[in-house]
């Protein structure tokens with residue numbers, strides 16, 4: 519068979535940025551190219567990454583405060599992770615092992631039970647956050663039975679983009695074109711009374727409540743004090759399972775191993791992903807209480823109900839095992855708490871200095887959100903007729919401007935959110951130093967010192 523015109527690995531290294539963009543436009547993700555152009559991300563060709571930094575083709579170092587949306591708690595290309603991968607490959611260790619016991623999958627599951635409280639002893643290993651959420655909802659349904667297979671989720675929530683995960687996600691923007699599962703009910707985040715009243719109004723058909731301890735994609739909204747505890751109590755009272763989604767907040771990011779630990783509760787199921795893979799491999803899990811797992815999936819017939827081909831691959835599990843060790847060995851949980859607190863204080867100082875620009879600074883540990891004022895009212899009326907839906911589109915334009923300026927002028931990468939577009943998210947690797955946090959706040963200070971008008975001038979149209 520004649521080989522088609524395939525790009526080789528050697529050729530990839532030599533691709534020019536416009537060629538890559540062309541492949542995006544024609545074969546991969548055309549919509550993203552437009553966004554990249556607006557933000558100026560289309561000008562940067564990343565060739566490497568290490569620790570806190572992306573490195574571009576001109577050897578510029580870009581401080582990563584995006585952190586792969588929480589996937590890089592141990593930083594880029596941690597030497598211990600690279601070593602594990604090298605050793606694993608060198609020794610020809612087993613990757614796909616469904617016929618025999620897999621030592622690495624077994625050890626990872628055991629370790630996950632060690633780092634979680636109570637009887638969260640059983641892990642199902644899979645590949646992504648959405649898959650973990652799908653699995654969590656399914657095991658809840660199997661455990662509860664068909665009479666009790668409805669779910670409660672919260673407004674402003676995000677749990678992934680596969681169908682069941684999307685059904686318990688509130689974000690209208692990503693949901694609107696798809697048919698979601700029936701029997702998923704939305705309650706305001708933080709509203710304990712509404713939750714309890716909703717339970718009272720139903721005929722015991724709610725199987726589980728799914729909740730983020732901090733809403734990440736919703737713009738870094740921390741659950742009000744006592745909320746998770748109340749959800750726990752209500753779930754117990756009405757025999758519903760409590761699923762806590764730690765996909766974004768887990769593995770030390772918030773200053774605890776898991777963010778739910780701030781409230782001393784034990785969920786029935788937690789979902790984890792992102793940083794479990796050490797920034798190198800896709801690995802995820804839903805971790806279930808012994809009671810739930812044994813009843814739902816404990817039998818030999820049941821194993822066929824939840825397995826997935828690549829769940830528990832040898833190399834990914836080895837990386838995950840090492841990642842957990844690194845988090846403890848380097849004191850990353852304490853570090854996230856310490857530097858996060860410092861970072862938030864400094865950002866709050868900026869808010870006090872620029873109240874017309876910054877509306878709110880919030881977060882826990884190194885899961886930080888900066889919300890900007892809605893600037894639609896400030897923009898010159900002359901621009902309004904130019905763009906349909908001007909005001910709506912402008913909401914968030916300022917966050918885009920800030921992210922763009924941070925990258926182009928200061929070589930700092932920060933994240934936007936798809937739902938609350940007026941927020942930038944700061945989710946750096948947990949290895950960030952105080953000096954690097956200072957550099958970010960000082961750079962923001964410089965950007966804001968130009969004032970709104972200075973920043974917006976000439977640029978705003980691009981963001982609409």
Ligand SMILES: Cc1ncc(COP(=O)(O)O)c(C=O)c1O
Nearest residue numbers: 646647648676677678763765766
């Ligand atoms: C809280 C939460 N749950 C689930 C997901 C979905 O994870 P993934 O993108 O790995 O499917 C995300 C992703 O950002 C998330 O933040």
